[in-house]
Amino acid sequence: MAISFSPAVGSDTLSQSSNIGIQDFLKILTAQLNNQDPLKPVDNQEFVAQIAQFANLEQSRQLNVKIDELVGVQSAVQSVGLMGRTVDVNQNGFLVSGKITAIDMSSGTPALTITTSSGFLNNITLSQIVTVRS
Template identity: 50%
Template sequence: MDTAAAQTPPPVNGVTYKDTNGAGSLTGGQSINDTFDMFLKLLTTQLKNQDPLEPTDNTEFVNQLTQFTQTEAGLNTNKKLDSLIALQSNTQLTSALDYVGKEVKADSIVLSLGDSGADAIYGLTANSAKTEIKILDSNGKTIRTLQGQTTAGQHKVHWDGKDDNGNEMKKGVYAFSVVAKDSKDKVVQTAQGIQGTVTGVQMSNGNVILNIGEIEAPLNSVQAVVQKQSTTGASS
């Protein structure tokens, strides 16, 4: 489909709409006052080209002017909606700042390997006979297989950053997959995620994103905010 043709208004009484510099384009959001001269020229041209034996009814010109005004009103409404959306996004971003410095649990299939390794959280909907957590590199290759808990509920597993051969892996982002099966070798439904401290927030395509280490997690993926353990000992 021709985009330019789709944006150009259809001819009125045989008069084609022309806009050489965009100044009179309604799609450009110009005021009716700025384009009224263009509209008057259009009416004048129609009067010159109409059939004297079948002149255009005056009400038709009134209808055209009404449509012209309604078009401008619609464009102004769109501008106001855009402003409201932008305001809403800014409000969401401001609210998300409260997460900075807090520890959260979020749905995720990736984890960030740091100096102290990486922690992954997962949940089992039922008891399993065997649970494996597979760590995958950027090529999708399994580099480490960890044994997980078999009881229903939420669990955490720590990866020390080494592969199955004991080699230290580079710091960065890795994927992980939780596979659980029961005694009849049937797959047990699982959920997986990460737990970490939020270091920043940002907007991406209209969505609020939390930075958890090197991982970017949508705000709606957060399942819980975890209170950090106090390192201060109780006084006697």
């Protein structure tokens, strides 16, 4: 049975685009309140809506962090399941067959070692695996 893997795409887009923190938001809100027109103060509903929007943004950011952690754990579990299996990997445009004999998790992402008939392939990623066989 052949299994193909595809890498996750765009996993760090949200974390790069939402660098505003609670302290930044409070500074902006304080400046807005200090500089408002005394004859036309900020509407309470608008004020509450801004706070709710920021709370939603913060929850989305935290959810993205948790999803990134989950993807990392899923990659680790997937790698352990491949231990001892024969795989075909794309190595510089060539298909190379071998058996997965080691997994290095020190970098936070799985780096596989594959034993082939001509030696070892180190630092193979899951995205390089083309086919998995028993």
